[in-house]
Amino acid sequence: MNSTTRLTVAQALVRFLAAQYTERDGYRQRLIGATWGIFGHGNVAGVGQALLEYADAMPFHQGRNEQAMVHAAVGYARQSNRLSAHAVTTSIGPGATNLVTGAALATVNHLPVLLLPGDVFATRPADPVLQQLQVPYAGDVSVNDCLRPVSRWFDRITRPEALIPSALNAMRVLTDPVQTGAVTLALPQDVQAEAYDWPDGFFTERTWVVRRPGADPTELAEAVDAVRASRRPLLVAGGGVRHSGAEEVLAEFAAATGIPVASTQSGKGSLPFDHPQDVGGIGHTGTATADELARTADLVIGVGTRWTDFTTASGTLFARPGVRFLNLNIAPHHGHRLGGMPLIADARSGLEELTEALVMHAYRVDDAYAARYTGDKARWEERVDACFAARDPDARPSQPQVLGALDAVVDESDILVNAAGSLPGDLHRLWRARSRDQYHVEYGYSCMGYEIPAALGVALAAPDRPVWALVGDGTFLMMPTEIVTAVQESVPIKVVLLQNHGYASIGGLSESVGGEGFATAYRYRAGDGTFTGAPLPVDLAAAAAALGMRVLRARTVRDLRTALAEARAADAPTCVYVETETADTVSGAPSAQAWWDVPVAETATRPSAIEARELYERHVSTRRRHL
Known part of the structure; x- marks a missing residue:
């Protein structure tokens, strides 16, 4: 007779995850390197208790925002070449639905992350319970079903024994180089705490070989x-x-x-x-x-x-x-x-x-x-040099000059993290990548708010390397929460916070498609009701400091060079705050070298939209379908 061990479903899951490994090219490592969590009534007594029970077997990180925890896990997975991943546990209701954006980002980018959201009672002792979504036509739908279309594998564990095949399928998908992405195991809160006699074979170490198929x-x-x-x-x-x-x-x-x-x-x-x-x-x-x-x-x-x-x-x-x-x-x-x-x-x-x-x-x-x-190529590098150069070191820097100052202080060990705004374009055109993993730009989903938590995940995977989160003011306001986690864990990420008073990238796009920059600047309303008044008096540097970061304010190119060097040497989370010159000057980045389709209003009365439509139609006429 096979031996068994009596554990709760959550305890069994944690023990199982701690015994999973990947191997590629003879290199073996843990598949689930750690678990992130925010606890509420949907997971505190189940997965939360299990993580406490097996704290020696499963490292844990305390997050501040559910979406941000997924971004941190994705940063870790990418830096780990998809051979190691993190799990993320949340409560039911809003804690679970906050995972959706991060899950979509992971799946779009083919990066593995294991999501363990709490779910409503499987036994339905009361109906509805707190945070339950009632659907008139179906009794088995919960808010976690939002995660189905953004997950590569989804299952709801309504009975203890169902965990065994589901957990194995989850590992299969996480380690599949084609199928990998977000994997969701929805865990009803009563099932998490339910005990079951588990076959001990479920907890033996398993090694999942990551395939390298050759060509036909x-x-x-x-x-x-x-x-x-x-x-x-x-x-x-x-x-x-x-x-x-x-x-x-x-x-x-x-x-x-x-x-x-x-x-x-x-x-x-x-x-x-x-x-x-x-x-x-x-x-x-x-x-x-x-x-x-x-x-x-x-x-x-x-x-x-x-x-x-x-x-x-x-x-x-x-x-x-x-x-x-x-x-x-x-x-x-x-x-x-x-x-x-x-x-x-x-x-x-x-x-x-x-x-x-x-x-x-x-x-x-x-x-x-x-x-x-x-x-x-040589001529392009001369253009990059011109963009990076600062004629007046005592002037406010342009965004390319910020990149130039950073280029001067990094080496092949540094890692740059970015995702959204105008920075991805400038980085893709101008940045001089020195190593295979220095350039970490998430552009499959281009998710604002990704940078700071992802930098934290990258730093956990590469603890001896300088990790920089390049963040615009719009992105910073979306998700600065994991600064607190970096401070708590003493992870010395470096945040370069660029203040340009709005969504500069979309502002420029809006101008080009006849939108006239509508509602893209962070400014007071003017007398005509538009957002064209003075810049808002927000102090994002003070906000970063309030969350526990050391902040270095750089007002000029000269200040910036000093601050970046100081931040790179810092052994605590450090923010370099700089207000950039937004005018398109000689030091600005080159314009786009190729078109991108953003449909323009086919009929309009405003001259800007009419002109933009004429240009749009000329570009559309050059499109080809390659068959």
Whole structure:
């Protein structure tokens, strides 16, 4: 007879999670590195008690906002190459629904996080109970069903024994390089505390091997033929390069073939900025070098990218007649994008096989092609230098000059975290990534509020490295809560807080599409009722200080350089606050190098909208469907 141990459902779950491991390339580590939690009546007596019971087996972090806890977990997972993840537990009701945004971000970006929201009573001793959503047509619906469409695996554990297959399926999905994302186990509060005789085999250590499938021989042969036939090939590195740990193999491929490498937001850093074949970001926020190569390429090799609209400039970027696409991707549904030839494989395995075959055939791009993109790259770097330079060190800095000052104090060990506003565009065009994981910009969901909690998660995964959260005033006001957690845990994240008095990115977009910047500035109302009065007298530096951070105020470029160096050396959470120059001056970032589709009003009376529509129609006319 098999031996059993009597535990509550929550206790069994915590013990099970503590015994799960991943392994790839011979490296083994814990799958669930820690659990984040905020407790209410829906989880305090169940999961909360279990985490206390097994505190020696499951590390715990106390969060302040449920969405922020998921962002921290996602930051940790990305920094851990998806081989280790965090769990997040919340109470029922608003605690659970606050998870939805973070879950969507995790799933969109293919990053693993385990969500353990409390749920209403399975036994229904009273109906309704506190925080229960009553649905007239169904008795088995709760607010946690909001998490179904943003989860890669969802289950509600209404009986103890149901946890066994569900928990195993949850681990399967978390460790699947194609399916991974948010995984939700909804836990009714009565079931959490219910005891059951668990088979001891449930708690034995399990190692989940993260697969590296190679390419199908037929697909590989077709891919090799396509590359050999090309004269102006371009490789686009996506996030799959990083998830696979394929950076070194990509560098070997590029060096061997001479094929230039552009990068998506997720793929930036796949090659260091000074690699001869690195031509920078691509698409709407890309460099002039990469986008011109894209317009004239006859073969575009996508590695680990899902070809979002920013990357393709909403279908207008790859303009050469007859251009072909080769998609190396572990996910078949991404491998067939843009009518391309699929090469379904792990990024590292596929690149190794492709490199070996091309070297065997002595394939290399023409010297004239290499000389042209090398010269274009050098000229772009001169533009970056001009953007970073400050003519007057005693003047207020522009946003690119803030990046230039930061560029001067970091090295390859630093990690930059960003997600939303105008910074992702400036970073993608201008930042000089020095290492494979220095550039951490979440642009799959581009979620305001991500930066500070994600930086905390990154720092937990890389405790010996300087981690910077680059935050605009709009993002800071969305979610500064985990500053308190960083202070509590003594995690020395560095926050660069840029004050430009509003949503600068959307303000600029609004101007370009005929919206005239409506309701995008943080200003008093003027006499005509518009938000065009004086800037609001908010003091975000004081807010950061009130949450426990050390704050360094930088009023000039000179102040900024000193403050950034001081923050980098700090061993406690530190904020550098700077009010930026918002005017588009010589030191401003270059404008977009490619279009992005934001539909403009088809009929309007205001001249700005009429003009914007005319320009929109000209751009739309250049869009192509690649079949």
